[in-house]
Amino acid sequence: MRLDGSSDHPLTVEDERTPKLLLIDDSMDIHRLLKVRLKDERLELISCDNGAEGLEHARRHAPDLILLDLNMPGMDGFEVLQRLKSADDTVGIPVIVLSGSDEVNDKVRGLELGAVDYICKPFDVAELRARVRSAMRISHLMDLLARRAQIDGLTGLWNRQFFDERLAGELAASSRDGSSLSLVLCDLDHFKSLNDQFGHAAGDDVLQAFAKILQRNLRRSDFACRYGGEEFALILPGTDSRQAMGLLERIRDEINRHAWPRHPKRGITVSFGVCDRARDGGFDPVQWIETADSALYAAKHNGRDQIQLAGGAPRSASLPQAG
Amino acid sequence: MAQEPNADPVRSEFSDDPDMRELVEVFVDEMPDRIEAIQNTWSEQDLEGLRQIAHQLKGASGGYGFSPLGDVAMELEYSIRETAEIDEIRQHVDELVDMCNRVSL
Numbered sequence: 001m002r003l004d005g006s007s008d009h010p011l012t013v014e015d016e017r018t019p020k021l022l023l024i025d026d027s028m029d030i031h032r033l034l035k036v037r038l039k040d041e042r043l044e045l046i047s048c049d050n051g052a053e054g055l056e057h058a059r060r061h062a063p064d065l066i067l068l069d070l071n072m073p074g075m076d077g078f079e080v081l082q083r084l085k086s087a088d089d090t091v092g093i094p095v096i097v098l099s100g101s102d103e104v105n106d107k108v109r110g111l112e113l114g115a116v117d118y119i120c121k122p123f124d125v126a127e128l129r130a131r132v133r134s135a136m137r138i139s140h141l142m143d144l145l146a147r148r149a150q151i152d153g154l155t156g157l158w159n160r161q162f163f164d165e166r167l168a169g170e171l172a173a174s175s176r177d178g179s180s181l182s183l184v185l186c187d188l189d190h191f192k193s194l195n196d197q198f199g200h201a202a203g204d205d206v207l208q209a210f211a212k213i214l215q216r217n218l219r220r221s222d223f224a225c226r227y228g229g230e231e232f233a234l235i236l237p238g239t240d241s242r243q244a245m246g247l248l249e250r251i252r253d254e255i256n257r258h259a260w261p262r263h264p265k266r267g268i269t270v271s272f273g274v275c276d277r278a279r280d281g282g283f284d285p286v287q288w289i290e291t292a293d294s295a296l297y298a299a300k301h302n303g304r305d306q307i308q309l310a311g312g313a314p315r316s317a318s319l320p321q322a323g
Numbered sequence: 324m325a326q327e328p329n330a331d332p333v334r335s336e337f338s339d340d341p342d343m344r345e346l347v348e349v350f351v352d353e354m355p356d357r358i359e360a361i362q363n364t365w366s367e368q369d370l371e372g373l374r375q376i377a378h379q380l381k382g383a384s385g386g387y388g389f390s391p392l393g394d395v396a397m398e399l400e401y402s403i404r405e406t407a408e409i410d411e412i413r414q415h416v417d418e419l420v421d422m423c424n425r426v427s428l
Binding site: 026029032037039071073123125 | 378390
């Protein structure tokens with residue numbers, strides 16, 4: 001479950017990359033045999049012959065599945081499994097034990113330590129392939145479920161729950177490594193009156209169109225979230241307020257120029273409040289949200305359709321004081 | 324030694340599988356090294372080393388299409404693990420070396 005550092009876009013549910021399989025086994029024969037026997041499986045095979053290296057590969061490559069031998073010199077398979085399952089970045093990787101031992105005790109211990117399956121050597125090739133496929137299928141579905149629970153159904157953006165966790169995580173990372181970070185709160189202007197006048201379907205269209213504009217303009221490392229109702233939140237790691245302003249200008253411009261078939265004469269504008277590291281010394285998520293929210297309130301108060309930096313002067317008020 | 328009790332070659336189930344042929348060849352070509360390793364560990368009474376070799380052969384032989392070889396290796400691994408009489412272990416070593424010698428494409 002890649003819910004940690006990576007920021008795969010929530011909408012790209014179908015992953016087109018080749019799944020990676022990490023084989024940790026000290027027997028050269030097993031590496032050779034699997035390389036041939038799995039060659040038609042659309043898998044990238046990563047090989048290593050000892051536990052310590054296996055852990056390193058698991059962290060670096062984030063494989064989709066690990067085949068793990070038990071009986072290895074040095075760190076044995078049980079210890080590797082235990083370590084994989086106690087580290088945040090590897091705990092979600094499914095592991096199949098591939099062992100020369102058919103002892104019930106070993107099977108039970110492997111499964112209780114968190115392996116999803118246990119295959120005895122010598123193995124039947126067809127069975128091994130079927131078990132590998134089955135493990136990948138289940139792991140893919142679990143990934144999907146975990147993501148679904150964090151995605152807003154209407155817009156396909158991350159939801160509020162994800163936002164809360166992610167913001168705390170990014171603030172912690174930023175405080176650790178001193179990297180820049182910006183938080184943006186956006187609110188569609190006069191959204192209620194649009195809904196009242198043109199109906200909720202029109203309102204939904206606007207929310208979806210704005211979500212698409214956000215996705216088009218953000219980098220893969222950014223997070224666009226639906227914060228609630230017509231309010232959106234953007235987490236922009238490695239971005240200072242000056243870079244954020246440039247990005248938001250583009251977004252503001254795109255939404256202003258967007259054509260609306262359901263209400264051609266009624267344009268849509270958005271107000272933005274920005275907070276960044278330089279403006280808020282602390283790393284408390286609640287404090288950051290309040291600071292960004294104050295900036296958003298100032299943007300609304302100053303006439304909407306503009307970007308307001310926390311503690312700074314309003315920007316891009318094309319219709320100043322327009323209410 | 325000309326009169327082996329059984330000199331029939333042990334052939335791979337996969338010798339006609341084009342995907343596997345090359346691998347089986349490598350396995351057969353490397354067999355003298357494995358036999359040497361078995362004999363060395365045995366003459367040094369390195370039973371743990373011998374058990375490891377038998378363990379790996381047990382796991383891999385079937386994959387190359389030599390299931391009977393895997394069975395003999397398993398007998399040897401178990402006899403060491405169960406600390407059988409040295410004569411019994413010797414018998415399994417002899418059987419394994421004999422079978423290894425007969426492995427062919």
